[in-house]
Amino acid sequence: MQLPKALGNLIGLSLFALLLGAGRLAYSTWGKRYEMWNVMFVGALFTLLCYLVTALVSHPMISLIACAASGAGIALLWPGSIVLATRHVVNFGAGLFALLGASGSLGSAVAPWLVGVLANNAPTHVILSPLRIGMLGASFFPLLLIFLLILIKKMDQEQRP
Numbered sequence: 001m002q003l004p005k006a007l008g009n010l011i012g013l014s015l016f017a018l019l020l021g022a023g024r025l026a027y028s029t030w031g032k033r034y035e036m037w038n039v040m041f042v043g044a045l046f047t048l049l050c051y052l053v054t055a056l057v058s059h060p061m062i063s064l065i066a067c068a069a070s071g072a073g074i075a076l077l078w079p080g081s082i083v084l085a086t087r088h089v090v091n092f093g094a095g096l097f098a099l100l101g102a103s104g105s106l107g108s109a110v111a112p113w114l115v116g117v118l119a120n121n122a123p124t125h126v127i128l129s130p131l132r133i134g135m136l137g138a139s140f141f142p143l144l145l146i147f148l149l150i151l152i153k154k155m156d157q158e159q160r161p
Contacts, residue, residue, distance in 0.1 A: 015068030023075025040080040047073035048142035055135035
């Protein structure tokens with residue numbers, strides 16, 4: 001794929017944003033049929049898959065498509081976390097939204113920083129490029145979400161009579 005780096009970055013980011021918006025639009029149209037937990041679980045799995053493909057597949061076009069496709073997986077993770085939080089944390093009001101907002105901002109800062117730290121400190125004698133090692137490290141976040149969603153589901157099942 002003989003694209004200049006700047007053009008590839010622009011295309012990847014634009015497609016990511018387009019698919020993120022399309023995912024939210026699709027859910028607003030057809031999403032009432034699906035439980036938010038299921039949508040978030042599938043989104044987290046899909047995002048994990050996209051991150052792994054981006055990190056491990058050496059073909060640039062496939063990596064670009066996987067990176068852009070992660071926008072569809074990520075689309076409902078933030079709004080879904082608000083929905084699940086309001087179901088599970090009662091009588092917290094505006095404080096809940098402040099906490100979620102601060103947590104979201106922290107995650108938006110820490111995740112790219114972590115990818116950069118991993119890439120900058122990656123050994124040069126390994127098979128993967130430093131940036132691919134950083135992307136592999138980013139896989140931690142959807143894995144963490146999958147774990148937390150399973151924990152939430154288990155807690156819900158224990159609370160039901």
